[in-house]
Amino acid sequence: MRAFRLEKTLSGLGFDLIAVDGKARAGLIRTPHGEVPTPTFMPVGTQGSIKCLSPKQVRSTGTGVVLANAYHLMIRPGAEVVAEAGGVGQWTGWEGVTLTDSGGYQLFSLAELTKVSDKGVKFRSHVDGAPLFMSPEEAIRVQNLIGADIIMPLDDCVGFPVERYRAEESVRRTLLWARASKAAHKRDDQALFGIVQGSTYDDLRRKCAEGLVAQDFAGYAIGGVSVGEGTALIREVVGTSVEWLPPEKPRYLMGVGPPGDLLAGVAAGVDMFDCVMPTRNGRNGWAFTARGTVKVKNGAYARASGPLEQGCDCYTCRNFSRSYIRHLFNVGEILGMTLVSLHNLRYFARLMQGAREAITAGRFAEFCSDCLAGLAQEGKGEAQ
Amino acid sequence: MRAFRLEKTLSGLGFDLIAVDGKARAGLIRTPHGEVPTPTFMPVGTQGSIKCLSPKQVRSTGTGVVLANAYHLMIRPGAEVVAEAGGVGQWTGWEGVTLTDSGGYQLFSLAELTKVSDKGVKFRSHVDGAPLFMSPEEAIRVQNLIGADIIMPLDDCVGFPVERYRAEESVRRTLLWARASKAAHKRDDQALFGIVQGSTYDDLRRKCAEGLVAQDFAGYAIGGVSVGEGTALIREVVGTSVEWLPPEKPRYLMGVGPPGDLLAGVAAGVDMFDCVMPTRNGRNGWAFTARGTVKVKNGAYARASGPLEQGCDCYTCRNFSRSYIRHLFNVGEILGMTLVSLHNLRYFARLMQGAREAITAGRFAEFCSDCLAGLAQEGKGEAQ
Numbered sequence: 042m043r044a045f046r047l048e049k050t051l052s053g054l055g056f057d058l059i060a061v062d063g064k065a066r067a068g069l070i071r072t073p074h075g076e077v078p079t080p081t082f083m084p085v086g087t088q089g090s091i092k093c094l095s096p097k098q099v100r101s102t103g104t105g106v107v108l109a110n111a112y113h114l115m116i117r118p119g120a121e122v123v124a125e126a127g128g129v130g131q132w133t134g135w136e137g138v139t140l141t142d143s144g145g146y147q148l149f150s151l152a153e154l155t156k157v158s159d160k161g162v163k164f165r166s167h168v169d170g171a172p173l174f175m176s177p178e179e180a181i182r183v184q185n186l187i188g189a190d191i192i193m194p195l196d197d198c199v200g201f202p203v204e205r206y207r208a209e210e211s212v213r214r215t216l217l218w219a220r221a222s223k224a225a226h227k228r229d230d231q232a233l234f235g236i237v238q239g240s241t242y243d244d245l246r247r248k249c250a251e252g253l254v255a256q257d258f259a260g261y262a263i264g265g266v267s268v269g270e271g272t273a274l275i276r277e278v279v280g281t282s283v284e285w286l287p288p289e290k291p292r293y294l295m296g297v298g299p300p301g302d303l304l305a306g307v308a309a310g311v312d313m314f315d316c317v318m319p320t321r322n323g324r325n326g327w328a329f330t331a332r333g334t335v336k337v338k339n340g341a342y343a344r345a346s347g348p349l350e351q352g353c354d355c356y357t358c359r360n361f362s363r364s365y366i367r368h369l370f371n372v373g374e375i376l377g378m379t380l381v382s383l384h385n386l387r388y389f390a391r392l393m394q395g396a397r398e399a400i401t402a403g404r405f406a407e408f409c410s411d412c413l414a415g416l417a418q419e420g421k422g423e424a425q
Numbered sequence: 426m427r428a429f430r431l432e433k434t435l436s437g438l439g440f441d442l443i444a445v446d447g448k449a450r451a452g453l454i455r456t457p458h459g460e461v462p463t464p465t466f467m468p469v470g471t472q473g474s475i476k477c478l479s480p481k482q483v484r485s486t487g488t489g490v491v492l493a494n495a496y497h498l499m500i501r502p503g504a505e506v507v508a509e510a511g512g513v514g515q516w517t518g519w520e521g522v523t524l525t526d527s528g529g530y531q532l533f534s535l536a537e538l539t540k541v542s543d544k545g546v547k548f549r550s551h552v553d554g555a556p557l558f559m560s561p562e563e564a565i566r567v568q569n570l571i572g573a574d575i576i577m578p579l580d581d582c583v584g585f586p587v588e589r590y591r592a593e594e595s596v597r598r599t600l601l602w603a604r605a606s607k608a609a610h611k612r613d614d615q616a617l618f619g620i621v622q623g624s625t626y627d628d629l630r631r632k633c634a635e636g637l638v639a640q641d642f643a644g645y646a647i648g649g650v651s652v653g654e655g656t657a658l659i660r661e662v663v664g665t666s667v668e669w670l671p672p673e674k675p676r677y678l679m680g681v682g683p684p685g686d687l688l689a690g691v692a693a694g695v696d697m698f699d700c701v702m703p704t705r706n707g708r709n710g711w712a713f714t715a716r717g718t719v720k721v722k723n724g725a726y727a728r729a730s731g732p733l734e735q736g737c738d739c740y741t742c743r744n745f746s747r748s749y750i751r752h753l754f755n756v757g758e759i760l761g762m763t764l765v766s767l768h769n770l771r772y773f774a775r776l777m778q779g780a781r782e783a784i785t786a787g788r789f790a791e792f793c794s795d796c797l798a799g800l801a802q803e804g805k806g807e808a809q
Contacts, residue, residue, distance in 0.1 A: 134744040
């Protein structure tokens with residue numbers, strides 16, 4: 042397979058495919074706010090902040106793209122406030138690439154949902170219960186104001202398991218809304234992606250992917266995964282969806298975080314990932330390491346002089362022992378959440394960096410099996 | 426008055442008096458973990474963490490000395506744990522000077538106090554109610570383990586107002602405990618200070634100061650202030666206490682934070698200050714500025730594009746608007762507390778830096794009146 046170079050277009054996005062190893066790809070995303078090597082993991086700052094971390098701390102982990110949620114920012118402080126401040130990157134002090142999700146997923150999970158129709162979603166604000174309506178056009182208008190480099194259309198997200206007729210409806214509506222979104226999109230410095238739905242039905246995933254590709258988006262996301270279907274089905278769905286996507290556009294697997302699933306995603310040809318897992322688990326004192334999870338609140342670490350992860354180059358591991366971090370959680374000091382979240386983001390960034398290097402060197406399969414063997418050692422020889 | 430230079434002695438502390446302007450002094454404290462220009466403000470990390478900030482963030486504010494509380498660290502994680510980890514600086518990742526308070530004040534405020542005698546304080550742990558006993562000797566043993574550069578003896582702290590007989594008892598016991606503390610002190614790389622008590626009684630303050638000076642400590646603290654007596658009395662007490670302290674030793678005013686009171690302390694000849702105010706107020710969204718307090722949660726700042734303080738060189742002010750910080754508080758993001766705390770520490774460090782420069786230039790009185798005139802403008806022309 043040859044390397045593609047997608048020149049910066051009206052979509053505001055360029056994508057270089059640098060190396061391919063099996064189905065796995067190493068690439069480079071180019072945006073008005075910088076370039077990001079792929080595969081890349083994107084931490085989630087739902088309300089415009091990666092929880093417990095400053096943008097500088099996030100940057101120090103090697104993170105290139107951060108997410109924010111258009112639905113949340115629309116409610117508070119309002120998309121116009123963010124627009125006035127120069128857009129979400131400028132406003133939040135993030136000197137890098139930004140991506141907003143429309144918040145479709147949140148409408149289906151957080152808000153008190155009243156009604157979905159082809160026009161959009163009627164719902165109540167999760168903050169004050171105010172009745173609101175989100176249409177595909179409105180989701181784009183809001184994201185044009187918020188101004189992230191990459192934006193996502195409103196899609197019709199279904200849970201798992203779901204009846205075939207509902208999955209069919211979801212695909213039909215997602216394609217309808219994708220078309221409406223593209224028509225509503227006004228800024229050529231922002232890249233609009235399409236989102237593949239179709240639950241676990243192979244033919245529906247294909248239908249959705251092909252329908253979106255016919256509409257021609259700057260990149261393609263695989264949505265409606267990690268909604269309870271389990272790891273095996275996630276991998277199947279990803280494989281099925283990717284198959285029908287064009288190689289020259291970036292692919293983004295939404296909401297998937299476990300390291301093993303990320304590696305499977307990369308192996309299937311995915312370029313971008315996001316998940317709250319590194320920061321949410323970090324706030325709970327769970328550290329990701331090459332040898333599985335370290336639960337640093339554990340009393341066994343009261344005097345442990347080693348870092349969260351031996352050999353990690355993050356600020357946390359270079360400066361603090363498990364003993365100290367355990368103490369911070371034990372006495373309720375916020376710095377504990379900060380330090381483990383920071384380490385976790387570095388772990389995810391290093392995992393992606395390792396994958397890129399392995400792909401470039403043509404030894405991605407070996408890299409994967411090494412990583413998985415390490416992760417399988419969880420709990421062995423822990424306390425240091 | 427000539428400049429003194431106190432060579433590094435068994436006390437582990439050196440102090441150079443660099444310039445004097447009126448009673449105000451500019452100096453340099455030298456310790457095994459670095460040098461700190463005075464006057465200096467020392468933020469409080471009661472449990473071994475300056476709340477919501479990493480040591481790197483604290484360092485970026487120009488802070489030279491951080492406090493921890495021996496009583497708290499003795500309860501959790503235990504002084505031996507800190508000792509094993511190489512002492513409080515090493516354990517907490519602070520590359521600078523450390524000071525521990527004995528926790529005497531906490532015994533009188535936090536814990537369920539059962540009995541004070543000349544032997545010490547019988548009390549219950551504020552964590553689990555376990556019966557504990559703190560003697561002056563134990564307070565030193567614990568601090569010798571924790572290993573801060575500067576340590577404080579247990580003292581008999583009284584509130585305000587207090588009957589003369591109780592203040593007399595406090596002075597007698599504080600002198601008794603000071604002697605016991607000095608005898609118990611085992612490490613020549615740690616400097617033990619004496620603490621002047623005596624409430625608002627001038628003659629008792631003098632008696633306590635002279636008694637301590639006769640015992641010869643590495644430095645002298647003024648304790649039992651900021652316990653409800655109000656600003657005017659604080660200033661009187663500080664003036665009275667400092668009068669009887671030797672010029673060649675550093676002077677530390679405990680627990681006083683309002684900028685005007687700090688300037689008054691410096692004017693009276695104090696070199697070191699600590700207070701929870703910049704971080705506690707920061708967590709509440711109150712920013713210190715040269716023009717008074719900015720309460721950034723205020724709805725008036727929803728679209729304010731200016732920084733917390735115009736011209737401030739801190740990370741917060743260089744990168745974030747009031748609008749964004751207000752949003753962080755509004756939606757409950759911890760980064761808001763971090764950013765305002767960080768700014769506040771920088772404000773206090775800049776205030777002390779300004780005082781040092783003014784003293785060296787012989788224009789401290791002018792500096793003070795400029796600062797006070799600025800602070801008096803609170804609330805004028807706020808929203809930006």
